[in-house]
Amino acid sequence: METKVKNEAVDTSHSKQFVVFKLDKEEYGLDIQRVLEIVEPSVITRVPRAPKFVKGVINLRGEIIPVMGLRERFGLPPIEDTEETRIIIFKVNESSIGAIVDAVAEVIHLSPDEIEGLSNFSSDNSLDFIYGVGKIDARIVTLLNLDKLVNYAKREG
Amino acid sequence: MEMSQYLELFIEESKEHLQNLNEHLLEIEKDSENMTILNEIFRVAHTLKGMAGTMGFSKIAKLTHDMENVLQEIRNGQIKITTHIIDILFKCLDALENYTNHIIHEGTEGENTYDDVITALNGIAAFDGPGELKTAATPEKIEHQDRVLLEKIEEEVFAEDEYVQKVINKALEEGVNAYKITVKLNAGCMLKAARAFIIFRTLESEGTVIKSQPKVEDIEDEKFDFEFTVVVVSKVQQKQLEQQLNAIAEVDEVTVHRLGRRELAADTQSGEGQAQEEQIIFSNAGKEPGQDSQEETTATPQASKPKTRKTVRVDIGRLDNLMNLVSELIIIKTRLEDIEGTGQSHNYGEAVEYLERITTSLHDAVMKVRMVPVEMVFNRFPRMIRDLAKELDKKIVLNMFGAETEVDRTVIDELGDPLIHLLRNSADHGIESPEERKAKNKPEHGTIDLKAYHDGNNVVIEAQDDGDGIDTEKVKQRAIVKGLIDKEIAHSLSQKEIIDFLFKASFSTADKITDVSGRGVGLDVVKTKIEALGGMIEVETKKGKGSKFIIRLPLTLAIIQALMVMLQKEKYAIPLSSIKEIININPEEIKLVQKKEVILLRNTVIPLIRLNKVLDVPQAEEEEKKQITVVIVKKGDKLSGFVVDNLIGQQEIVIKSLGKHLSGIKNMAGATILGDGQVALILDVNALAL
Numbered sequence: 001m002e003t004k005v006k007n008e009a010v011d012t013s014h015s016k017q018f019v020v021f022k023l024d025k026e027e028y029g030l031d032i033q034r035v036l037e038i039v040e041p042s043v044i045t046r047v048p049r050a051p052k053f054v055k056g057v058i059n060l061r062g063e064i065i066p067v068m069g070l071r072e073r074f075g076l077p078p079i080e081d082t083e084e085t086r087i088i089i090f091k092v093n094e095s096s097i098g099a100i101v102d103a104v105a106e107v108i109h110l111s112p113d114e115i116e117g118l119s120n121f122s123s124d125n126s127l128d129f130i131y132g133v134g135k136i137d138a139r140i141v142t143l144l145n146l147d148k149l150v151n152y153a154k155r156e157g
Numbered sequence: 158m159e160m161s162q163y164l165e166l167f168i169e170e171s172k173e174h175l176q177n178l179n180e181h182l183l184e185i186e187k188d189s190e191n192m193t194i195l196n197e198i199f200r201v202a203h204t205l206k207g208m209a210g211t212m213g214f215s216k217i218a219k220l221t222h223d224m225e226n227v228l229q230e231i232r233n234g235q236i237k238i239t240t241h242i243i244d245i246l247f248k249c250l251d252a253l254e255n256y257t258n259h260i261i262h263e264g265t266e267g268e269n270t271y272d273d274v275i276t277a278l279n280g281i282a283a284f285d286g287p288g289e290l291k292t293a294a295t296p297e298k299i300e301h302q303d304r305v306l307l308e309k310i311e312e313e314v315f316a317e318d319e320y321v322q323k324v325i326n327k328a329l330e331e332g333v334n335a336y337k338i339t340v341k342l343n344a345g346c347m348l349k350a351a352r353a354f355i356i357f358r359t360l361e362s363e364g365t366v367i368k369s370q371p372k373v374e375d376i377e378d379e380k381f382d383f384e385f386t387v388v389v390v391s392k393v394q395q396k397q398l399e400q401q402l403n404a405i406a407e408v409d410e411v412t413v414h415r416l417g418r419r420e421l422a423a424d425t426q427s428g429e430g431q432a433q434e435e436q437i438i439f440s441n442a443g444k445e446p447g448q449d450s451q452e453e454t455t456a457t458p459q460a461s462k463p464k465t466r467k468t469v470r471v472d473i474g475r476l477d478n479l480m481n482l483v484s485e486l487i488i489i490k491t492r493l494e495d496i497e498g499t500g501q502s503h504n505y506g507e508a509v510e511y512l513e514r515i516t517t518s519l520h521d522a523v524m525k526v527r528m529v530p531v532e533m534v535f536n537r538f539p540r541m542i543r544d545l546a547k548e549l550d551k552k553i554v555l556n557m558f559g560a561e562t563e564v565d566r567t568v569i570d571e572l573g574d575p576l577i578h579l580l581r582n583s584a585d586h587g588i589e590s591p592e593e594r595k596a597k598n599k600p601e602h603g604t605i606d607l608k609a610y611h612d613g614n615n616v617v618i619e620a621q622d623d624g625d626g627i628d629t630e631k632v633k634q635r636a637i638v639k640g641l642i643d644k645e646i647a648h649s650l651s652q653k654e655i656i657d658f659l660f661k662a663s664f665s666t667a668d669k670i671t672d673v674s675g676r677g678v679g680l681d682v683v684k685t686k687i688e689a690l691g692g693m694i695e696v697e698t699k700k701g702k703g704s705k706f707i708i709r710l711p712l713t714l715a716i717i718q719a720l721m722v723m724l725q726k727e728k729y730a731i732p733l734s735s736i737k738e739i740i741n742i743n744p745e746e747i748k749l750v751q752k753k754e755v756i757l758l759r760n761t762v763i764p765l766i767r768l769n770k771v772l773d774v775p776q777a778e779e780e781e782k783k784q785i786t787v788v789i790v791k792k793g794d795k796l797s798g799f800v801v802d803n804l805i806g807q808q809e810i811v812i813k814s815l816g817k818h819l820s821g822i823k824n825m826a827g828a829t830i831l832g833d834g835q836v837a838l839i840l841d842v843n844a845l846a847l
Contacts, residue, residue: 065816
């Protein structure tokens with residue numbers, strides 16, 4: 001936590017805030033500007049013939065919102081919902097979409113020099129929805145590119 | 158400067174004005190002597206010009222300005238209204254509509270200047286008709302000649318401007334004074350623009366500023382030294398005006414001259430075009446409070462993004478009603494909270510009942526807000542029929558009834574095309590030429606009646622013509638030629654069955670193909686569209702007497718009646734409108750045809766679709782049921798049987814979209830939210846049925 005405070009003091013104008021969530025054993029980050037809200041899982045209605053990782057749709061205050069399982073999306077083994085399971089609702093192309101994650105951890109500040117681009121990784125196709133990697137001390141947070149995450153979804157669907 | 162908020166208003170109002178213009182032009186065509194209508198047309202053109210000027214749409218302003226000239230001369234009796242003039246005015250209207258559409262989509266008025274229309278307009282004005290206009294030229298006439306001569310001259314001759322002079326003359330006639338005021342500001346003045354603004358405000362409060370030198374925009378941008386001159390028309394006395402202006406701080410010197418009446422001479426050097434438009438811009442902008450509205454004159458329309466949002470104009474009473482209901486909702490919420498606190502359970506039931514009543518009313522109120530009169534579609538038809546009649550050389554009268562009938566906005570948008578098709582059909586195929594009609598002892602004028610009315614939960618629209626009617630014999634022959642039916646069978650067909658051929662794709666009975674219709678597309682498209690809207694279409698026809706097309710549509714597409722069914726543990730909705738019947742069958746009744754499951758229902762072979770399989774519903778262990786429930790649905794004329802596990806019942810559901818991200822999903826028409834907050838999907842019968 002100390003580092004976080006330090007970051008803020010050093011450079012708040014260029015730093016970005018990310019919502020950090022857990023998936024399996026890794027930590028991922030989403031640009032907080034894009035996150036609308038985080039809700040507890042409700043009843044999900046399955047949508048037939050949708051891509052595998054689309055778990056279905058939920059009713060969020062009268063709006064129908066598609067929800068994807070990020071575990072399925074990343075090819076991780078599915079688990080039962082726990083106390084910590086959350087759905088992160090974010091906006092892509094002006095319409096809302098939800099992602100099921102194992103747990104939401106915190107909000108962090110990252111300055112540009114704490115974010116490493118993807119060039120160090122291979123040009124593997126499966127990585128194109130990763131936008132960079134954030135480093136805080138020993139922790140590593142994978143930062144996701146939301147547009148790609150969903151576009152990719154569309155291609156497959 | 159953000160203009161989009163004004164832009165929306167501009168578009169909305171322009172549409173209204175154009176519609177007005179359209180109607181009035183149609184009226185004046187019938188009654189060319191009616192000055193009231195003419196004045197109304199003039200007023201609309203003038204308003205449009207002002208609005209366009211304010212928004213910086215100079216092409217619209219130019220066109221409307223030229224229209225005004227012509228109209229003015231008609232008003233003065235210089236020109237007589239002829240069909241030719243009406244035609245040109247309609248062309249102007251079309252051009253204006255195109256401009257407006259361009260603005261809606263692109264945010265700009267586009268490049269097209271419609272030079273031909275403008276030339277035609279000026280042609281009318283310049284045309285000295287035989288036997289007309291031989292008396293001494295009036296100022297307006299000369300003014301016009303100047304305009305033609307000085308079209309491109311953009312001189313800044315202050316106060317000599319013919320437009321300004323005209324306003325001054327008018328003002329003097331009405332006993333209002335005109336002043337030329339020169340204001341000199343203190344050399345130490347820091348915020349010249351702001352000071353000038355205060356002066357303008359003061360002047361506007363007493364009268365109207367009709368001209369300013371330098372231009373208002375320049376003054377706002379501080380592009381002037383310390384002096385500017387304005388022409389003001391005002392009822393206030395000279396002294397008083399001087400006093401008021403001198404009372405403003407940092408004003409060094411005020412010179413006020415009274416202006417007199419001056420005839421416009423033929424050699425007036427007018428700062429045509431440019432300067433004139435600017436004055437209009439200014440006088441309009443100046444009426445709106447605050448500096449913002451003046452700034453908008455300098456903003457370019459390009460800066461704003463295209464606006465394509467759908468809007469509905471709502472009666473304020475309905476909004477008030479909505480507001481009241483929402484207040485009630487808040488009250489009942491508080492009441493429920495209180496009950497929770499005190500634990501009085503007997504009041505609870507009462508409160509819930511009340512809540513139920515409010516939500517029902519709220520629902521009704523919201524639906525009412527979405528309702529718009531069919532007039533929105535109807536109002537473009539008179540013009541269309543007029544043009545068609547001309548094109549086809551027929552005489553047609555269009556009568557419209559029940560234009561105030563209200564339909565949901567979603568339906569309205571889809572209604573236009575099918576109705577256009579039907580009316581074109583009536584005009585082209587139905588109504589005969591005047592000679593033919595005379596020979597048949599019918600009035601020369603053909604009549605098309607367009608009626609709209611409510612019938613239960615439907616809205617009915619009828620298009621009836623007194624033309625020749627549908628020649629069923631001809632249709633039959635055509636069907637045989639096209640190989641649609643056997644000759645033998647054809648003879649046993651009922652009239653209705655024969656007429657149904659008309660709704661088949663690429664089927665036209667017109668002997669010759671005209672521009673208007675008869676390319677064999679049309680009625681099938683109409684039928685498909687109407688059915689896609691959940692409606693139906695019927696035809697009644699009598700040879701020689703005419704035909705009547707009857708369209709029935711649901712009042713709204715947002716709420717439908719649906720049958721809720723269970724597939725294992727999942728709930729789905731099937732729109733009731735596509736369900737024909739529900740039957741229970743024994744498993745033995747299922748037959749196989751080419752390995753596909755079918756059933757026989759009253760001698761009709763109906764393919765079976767096992768929804769569980771098609772929709773990949775996770776199966777619990779398969780147990781052989783004694784009875785299978787089959788929902789028979791219709792897709793067009795064809796029937797299919799959906800096998801479901803259980804029926805829940807009929808229910809009114811609100812259709813919601815699945816959203817952009819799932820738009821590619823087939824088989825689902827949308828989703829709805831059930832009483833318990835869960836989402837149920839609505840089956841797309843057309844996609845699922847065979």
